[in-house]
Amino acid sequence: DIQMTQSPFSLSASVGDRVTITCRASQSIRNHLNWYQQKPGKAPEVLISAASSLQYGVPSRFSGSGSGTEFSLTISSLQPEDFATYYCQQSYDIPYTFGQGSKLEIK
Amino acid sequence: EVQLVESGGALVQPGGSLRLSCAASGFTLTNYWMHWVRQAPGKGLVWVSRIKSDGGSTSYADSVKGRFTVSRDNARNTLYLQMNSLRVEDTAVYYCARDPDFGGYSDFDFWGQGTLVTVSS
Numbered sequence: 001d002i003q004m005t006q007s008p009f010s011l012s013a014s015v016g017d018r019v020t021i022t023c024r025a026s027q028s029i030r031n032h033l034n035w036y037q038q039k040p041g042k043a044p045e046v047l048i049s050a051a052s053s054l055q056y057g058v059p060s061r062f063s064g065s066g067s068g069t070e071f072s073l074t075i076s077s078l079q080p081e082d083f084a085t086y087y088c089q090q091s092y093d094i095p096y097t098f099g100q101g102s103k104l105e106i107k
Numbered sequence: 108e109v110q111l112v113e114s115g116g117a118l119v120q121p122g123g124s125l126r127l128s129c130a131a132s133g134f135t136l137t138n139y140w141m142h143w144v145r146q147a148p149g150k151g152l153v154w155v156s157r158i159k160s161d162g163g164s165t166s167y168a169d170s171v172k173g174r175f176t177v178s179r180d181n182a183r184n185t186l187y188l189q190m191n192s193l194r195v196e197d198t199a200v201y202y203c204a205r206d207p208d209f210g211g212y213s214d215f216d217f218w219g220q221g222t223l224v225t226v227s228s
Contacts, residue, residue: 001169034214036152043202043221044152049214087152091213094166096142098152 002026002090006099012107017078021102023071023088032092035073039084109133109217111203116222123193129186129203137181140206143188145199193226
């Protein structure tokens with residue numbers, strides 16, 4: 001199975017900050033990498049697919065980059081509604097594994 | 108409006124069985140691969156199973172292989188997960204998710220609200 005490792009596991013930031021979450025795959029997954037946001041008690045929502053394609057309706061402050069084994073999700077200017085847990089997921093090979101999650105909290 | 112509504116979650120004893128359903132509306136189920144993902148209390152997301160748009164192909168996580176069976180009835184716009192020989196470690200919220208599999212790329216573009224399965228004696 002392909003292992004997905006996110007960092008940091010948790011981070012504290014303020015409204016307006018720029019934050020980056022990284023995701024590393026245990027082998028090359030080309031650009032078959034998705035990012036999801038999950039708020040407490042809610043289902044996840046996709047933010048970015050194919051490493052860098054912003055989903056319809058997702059604010060442009062979210063961006064994704066990377067290929068191969070190294071990927072990142074950047075939020076350019078944090079808004080109050082962005083405090084949540086973020087997961088990367090590889091969709092290159094079954095099983096479609098997720099990272100362990102990165103919890104973004106208000107400082 | 109696109110909707111996925113899971114049902115069937117319950118408290119069940121170890122070794123028991125449950126069948127989860129995921130009712131789709133607002134889109135044509137036939138056009139999509141579908142997945143099940145679970146999340147144990149306070150834990151992360153774990154992919155469980157997928158089924159091809161026509162039901163002709165299925166895949167499973169090793170942890171559920173041989174115990175869980177995914178199926179679909181496109182005429183009824185419903186996805187199912189038959190769960191047998193349940194274990195305490197199967198306790199989780201189970202989500203169904205839609206996968207457009209566009210251009211060879213998979214992502215879960217819409218999720219249900221989840222249904223809780225608790226396995227305990």
